[in-house]
Amino acid sequence: MLSIALATVATLLLGITLLARLPVHWWWIRACEFPRMQIASLALMTLLLAPFAETPWQWLALVGGLATLVIQACYILPWTRLWPVQVQRAESGHDERCVRLLVANVLTPNRNAEGLIALINQHSPDIVLTLESDDWWGQQLDAALASQWPHAVRIPQDNLYGMHLYSRLPxxxxxIERLIQDDIPSISTGVTLDCGDDIQLYAVHPRPPAPNESKESLWRDAELLLIGKRIRDDSVPTLVAGDLNDVAWSRTTRLFCRVSGMLDPRRGRAMFNTFHAHYRLLRWPLDHVFSSEHFTLRDLRRLPEFGSDHFPILTTLCYRPSRADEHENPEADHDEHQQANETIREGKARGQED
Known part of the structure; x- marks a missing residue:
């Protein structure tokens, strides 16, 4: 029984791994991209147990487990210290050129506003972005943050896609934009740093591919790629932050980075898994901060949970355009630009479908 079970598990893991490579928008295919660490861990366990299996099941377990582990490792390793960093480390000083950004998906039913406010007061970010924040959350945040973070954009919604942006910086x-679907907002704004320079910030939270949300990833993909193309066309210092409802190593997020030229400060450092805060074995990097080549990284950390199913993430980036040539920007080829354009066109055409 052990032999058959190991061979079955190895075959199943390899099947899920290969399904994730299919270029389709179906939610259950795209969902296969999320648990790469979990699948790789199970594949490793299968390999370790394979010597105890009988032939021919042993060979199935060995080949399936090894193939799965190798494919998954190719996706995972860039988000470990075994890989070169993509965003260079900031030097000391130049504090007036740095921006400290806290991103927190609050989970709408969660009512522990005091927990999040305590983290904000402790770390004193320049910008606070909350996601899934409804009118109740807006009232709590306004009362606590308005004096020190007077510049704000408020989009209270009770459909899990509200967001609030509070800033110490002008x-x-x-x-407020609704790029693909009318009930999914995003924020686009300039930010004036203490040094006097302006940068661009996009705050996003697209709809996820899930059976209770959307049967396809099309609308999420189209929104991210549309922002990516805008960033490429504008060529200004830019940050993108939010809950992308996508993992760092997914087909769409990697295409977004190549289309936009944006960099991921987690690459070469760690995954900084932000979801799920309550289940240690079911975690992946769902909340993101991307930067253009004009920034270096001073600090990146995951903060303690406060009742939400997401951990907050805190990132400090320094605007250092003189060091832009130290970065190697990802580049999309002609076919990838065409793929992005087609996804955007289809997403806009079918924008109000669920």
Missing amino acids: LVSPQ
């Missing part, structure tokens, strides 16, 4: 021409 905001320049902030806009």
Whole structure:
């Protein structure tokens, strides 16, 4: 029985791994991209137990487990210290050129606003971005943050896609946008740093591919790629932050980085898994901060949980355009740009579907 069980598990893991490579938008295929660490761990366990299996099941367990582990490792390793960093380390000083950004998906039913506010007061970020924040959350945050973070964009919604942006730094021409679907907002704004320079910030929270949300990842993918193309066309210092409802190593997120030229400060450092805060064995990097080549990284950390199913993430990036040539920007080829354009067109055409 052990032999058959090991061979079955190895075959199943390899099947899930290969399914994730299919270029389709079906939610259950895209969901196969999320638990890569978990699948790799199970594949390793299968390999370790394979010598105890009988032939021919032993060979199935060995080949399936090894193939799965190798494929998954190719996706996972860039988010470990075994890989070169993508965003260079900031030097000391130049504090006036740095921006400290805290991103927190609050989980709408969660009512522990005091826990999040305590983290904000402890770490004193320049910008606070909350996701899934409804009118109740907005009232709590306004009362606690308005004096020290006077510049704000408020989008209270009770459909899990509300967001609030609070900033100590002045905001320049902030806009609320609904890029693909009318009930999914995003924020686009300039931010004036203490040094006087302006940067661009996009705050996003697209709809996830899930059976209770959306049967396809099309609308999430289209929103991210649309922002990516805008960043590429604008060529200004830019940060993108939010809950992308996508993992760092997914097909879409990697394509977004190549289309936009944006860099991931986690690469070469760690995964900084932010979801799920309550289940240690079911975690992956779902909340993101990306930067253009104009920034270096001073600090990146995951903060303690406060009742949400997401951990907050705190990132300090320094605007250092003189060091831009130290970064190797990802580049999309012609076919990838065409793929992005087609996804955006289809997403806009079918924008109001669920």
